[in-house]
Amino acid sequence: MTRHQRHSGSAAMALLATTVLAAPSLASASAGPYPGDLGQAIAALLIFLGLATVLSKYAWRPVIDQLRRRDEDIAKRLTDADTKQAQADEAQAELSRQLENIDVQAEQVLGQARREAAAESTRILDTARDQAREVVARAEKDIAQAKAQARQDIQAATAKVAGEIAGQFLQEKLSADDHNRLVAQAAEQMDKGEEGEQ
Numbered sequence: 001m002t003r004h005q006r007h008s009g010s011a012a013m014a015l016l017a018t019t020v021l022a023a024p025s026l027a028s029a030s031a032g033p034y035p036g037d038l039g040q041a042i043a044a045l046l047i048f049l050g051l052a053t054v055l056s057k058y059a060w061r062p063v064i065d066q067l068r069r070r071d072e073d074i075a076k077r078l079t080d081a082d083t084k085q086a087q088a089d090e091a092q093a094e095l096s097r098q099l100e101n102i103d104v105q106a107e108q109v110l111g112q113a114r115r116e117a118a119a120e121s122t123r124i125l126d127t128a129r130d131q132a133r134e135v136v137a138r139a140e141k142d143i144a145q146a147k148a149q150a151r152q153d154i155q156a157a158t159a160k161v162a163g164e165i166a167g168q169f170l171q172e173k174l175s176a177d178d179h180n181r182l183v184a185q186a187a188e189q190m191d192k193g194e195e196g197e198q
Contacts (some may be wrong), residue, residue: 155187 160183 158186
């Protein structure tokens with residue numbers, strides 16, 4: 001029991017005692033139906049005090065204790081509710097931050113995907129260009145080799161024909177050395193003619 005509750009109980013008892021003690025004198029002064037006497041007032045006061053003591057020990061104190069426990073329980077529940085509300089507000093704020101970050105993260109992921117796709121596209125194009133250059137270089141090499149081979153074949157055929165024509169013209173049979181010499185001369189003249197054309 002708190003000091004305030006004790007003080008309130010004592011004040012109530014004093015007021016009640018004053019009322020009980022003053023009641024017989026008020027009753028005799030008013031000359032009402034029951035004048036009473038001092039003995040009866042003291043007996044009533046003693047009965048009242050005994051009853052108040054019993055009630056305070058067995059009824060009022062448990063009721064006051066129960067009310068105090070109820071107040072404490074309500075205060076605890078309010079504190080718990082405030083704590084839970086604060087936690088819920090914090091969780092909601094965190095969720096809002098995460099939702100805002102999701103938009104930013106999604107944009108970052110899309111940007112990264114675009115950059116990677118552009119880099120991959122550039123790499124594929126560069127690889128295709130390199131492969132095309134290699135194909136063109138091989139084709140040019142093959143063409144140059146085929147040209148050189150064709151030139152040699154034409155030179156050999158031309159020299160042979162020229163040798164045969166020269167042999168018939170001279171009406172004599174050429175030796176193998178003469179034939180090779182004429183082929184070489186014809187080839188040189190053809191090379192000079194092609195260089196002049198180029």
